[in-house]
Amino acid sequence: MHDIRAIRENPTSFDAALARRGLEALSPSILSLDSARRAQIAAAETAQAEQNKASKEAGAAKGRGDDAEFERLRALVSAKKEEIAAMQAEAARLDTELRELLMGIPNLPLDSVPLGKDENDNVEIRRWGEPKSFDFQPVEHFEIAGVKPGMDFETAAKLSGARFVLLQAGVARIHRALAQFMLDLHAEEHGLTETWTPVLVLSDMMVGTGQLPKFGEDSYQTREGWWLIPTAEVTLTNTVHGDLVDQSSLPRRMAAHSQCFRSEAGSAGRDTSGMLRQHQFEKVEMVSITDAETGEAEHPRMTGWAQAVLERLGLPYRTMLLCTGDMGFGARITHDLEVWLPGQNKYREISSVSYCGDFQARRMNARYRPTEGGKPEFVHTLNGSGLAVGRTLIAVLENGQQADGSVTLPEALHPYLRGKTRLLPDGQLA
Known part of the structure; x- marks a missing residue:
């Protein structure tokens, strides 16, 4: 399997090596999946931080007897929880799709391997x-x-x-x-x-x-x-x-x-x-x-x-x-x-x-x-x-x-x- 970090750092080199195998460029589809996956992970982490903050503030509101604010924040925590679960599920789906794509790509030939079809x-x-x-x-x-x-x-x-x-x-x-x-x-x-x-x-x-x-x-x-x-x-x-x-x-x-x-x-x-x-x-x-x-x-x-x-x-x-x-x-x-x-x-x-x-x-x-x-x-x-x-x-x-x-x-x-x-x-x- 290929190193996604290496593909991110040098997609042109990766595609050139695939071309020597007679394959079309794959870095655009790989990096698109990778970018979408990372975006979902980042969004889930941001939502998690917002949930933690709201949960802390809800505790404070309850402590000072502000029932209206407490209920609002509790609803926000619940919504964030659902939002995070959806984002994590989508990130997992994209991760599986990316892994399956990488699993199906052959190894890259050394430079000393002669170019040929068969x-x-x-x-x-x-x-x-x-x-x-x-x-x-x-x-x-x-x-x-x-x-x-x-x-x-x-x-x-x-x-x-x-x-x-x-x-x-x-x-x-x-x-x-x-x-x-x-x-x-x-x-x-x-x-x-x-x-x-x-x-x-x-x-x-x-x-x-x-x-x-x-x-x-x-x-x-x-x-x-x-x-x-x-x-x-x-x-x-x-x-x-x-x-x-x-x-x-x-x-x-x-x-x-x-x-x-x-x-x-x-x-x-x-x-x-x-x-x-x-x-x-x-x-x-x-x-x-x-x-x-x-x-x-x-x-x-x-x-x-x-x-x-x-x-x-x-x-x-x-x-x-x-x-x-x-x-x-x-x-x-x-x-x-x-x-x-x-x-x-x-x-x-x-x-x-x-x-x-x-x-x-x-x-x-x-x-x-x-x-x-x-x-x-x-x-x-x-x-x-x-x-x-x-x-x-x-x-x-x-x-x-x-x-x-x-x-x-x-x-x-x-x-x-x-x-x-x-x-x-x-x-x-x-």
């Missing part, structure tokens, strides 16, 4: 590894002979409908091994605290990280009112929801492996084959909570943690700096990692790492006490996939596929598979 305007900033040359025509993950016995879409559809998968045998073990490998790497080498979180959260938590109120259709809500998390970003970031922490406790760096749930609203017809786009999937999420001074510098560091996963697995990838038109709602700057999928003969997103500044913290009211003293400040937040487990499984299978339908597995996974190095054409590990 993914075609993103900028490649790094490339690692060379796509493998095959002496046969590589296929997509679900077409590999060794994968077919362990990747069952028909049974999943019987159980749950479209965009679900049932993993078994060797494929299921590789999937589990990938998550364990990622968690160990982040905890042991990158210094993130391994965390296990709920997958059901309250609405306030979804508001805090920006999924609500604008993007509710993208997630699932239970009859009891809980929301199924679309990513552990929601739970990890909200660990400081409503808190006032010491600056010395920052940064807080966490990683969590969780189930994730997304309705995929608006994605009809996209990636319907295979397990690239599912309603239920697993992800290892990274979150950093920092102070205002170090948040921006944490972004490339976090990107490096995600890149390290791909490099340990020997998966070619490229890092993209997203343009203003392709960034997510809560981000100030985003790096996407795109892994090479030989079955599709293209790079596909496997991680998105974003710096949000104090945007989420304002929604969560999460602040810290500066070590040097002074007023509390909002924390800064970052989040990123480290990585999406299912998409990493796809990349491992496609890049390691062999002509006989087997799959050669990355060395980094061998310890997690009890020394097994290959997925055989029959779906078993060897």
